[in-house]
Amino acid sequence: MQLFDPLTARLVVAISQYGSIGRASERENIATSAVSRRISDLESRLGVALFDRSMQGAQLTPAGEVYVAGCREILRQIADLNTRLVDFSTGESGGLRLACTSSALSGRLPELLAEYASAHPRIGLDIQEMTASLALAAMDDGRADVAIVADNYDFSRYSTEVFEDDNVMVLCSPDHILAPRLQSGQEVRFDEVVEHEVVGIHHSGALDRLLSAAAAESGRALGERVNVETFPSLVRMVEAGFGIGFLRSTSLHLLAGTDVLSARLSDAWTRRSLLTVRRPASPLSAPIRAFLDLARKTYHPQL
Missing domain, CATH: 3.40.190.10 (Periplasmic binding protein-like II)
Structure with missing residues (x-):
């Protein structure tokens, strides 16, 4: 069996989220035919079907459920390893990946990011706008370091702080x-x-x-x-x-x-809030710490 392929793993996870090969191909910017071929090749190597395909989309089989859970775990470990390695540098390089809702981008986040970028010009910013559920999934899959979402979700598995009042x-x-x-x-x-x-x-x-x-x-x-x-x-x-x-x-x-x-x-x-959300087990690189510190310093609760 070939070695684990992170790209194919991301595609499998994306298809499981969207229930669609086409939407997964759009997210990863890969032709639909290429995605379909990768999944078919993977299923052939594994000897099991990961998805039940129909006109309505692609749904996970029991074997697919197991495989997706494993992919998520490995992708998280890869992302966490990359984050830990950033701390071997001065902390003035590396990247910050945010998954945030449109509400976050309508509030103080753009100005905060401008201040952050000015203070840390060598840190790359990857800002992904998406729904709250997809933002949390992006963290679970190791595609985002921090999510900024509305507070009316189940955050029992996460570490949260108030980012902004949003009544x-x-x-x-x-x-x-x-x-x-x-x-x-x-x-x-x-x-x-x-x-x-x-x-x-x-x-x-x-x-x-x-x-x-x-x-x-x-x-x-x-x-x-x-x-x-x-x-x-x-x-x-x-x-x-x-x-x-x-x-x-x-x-x-x-x-x-x-x-x-x-x-x-x-x-x-x-009386609602937008929250910064993280996985408690994920490491805090210098770029992530700097962003969270700036968010705390500049947060002023509404009266």
Whole structure:
């Protein structure tokens, strides 16, 4: 049997995440036919099928589940070894790999990274924007050193710190019935606004999950009039009068140049954060330590 091939291992893990050879090939920037051939060759050498292929995609077989778990472990060990070796240098070289959500890139992270890059010009930055679940998977696979994601996930296996406050806000247009309430400058309860039609934002996202859980807790359903995929689109639809909207505070800059009104929600569940997340077992190289130290020093909690 040939030696372990990290590229093929990454492809197997990617296919298991996406359920698609095509999407895995896009992530690794390899032709779909080449990916399919690599997987077929691997299955031939192993003598087992790793995936059940169909028109709906590729799903792991029981043997594939075992193989993917092993690949993840080996890829983590390779990444950790590379990180440890960085500390044999002065710490002024090497790299920092971040997996972060769009909310993180909408907040203070870009300015923080600019300050970091200025102080450490020889450290390479690899910034990957993705959903929170994929960011955590990137750490598990050894493709990221640190993830920056919303706080409403299961972090029991990880080490976390608050990176930035990211409270939930409610939005409406100036002619909406709620406009005087939002203009008052006071916080608003969720049950005051939940009965109004809502401009929804990508289902299964962090904010959508929060709102759905809160609505279920209150015994009500969110009345979505329209549903959009991006936060700029949400702001535009709220401005046009299609309903109220909800936004994390890191995205409030999107209201610039609009007449949209906003107010903080007073409910305890709306006090949210973005977190820096790491695997506790992964080593802390000098570049990672420098980034975490800068993040701590520049974090100022919202009042």
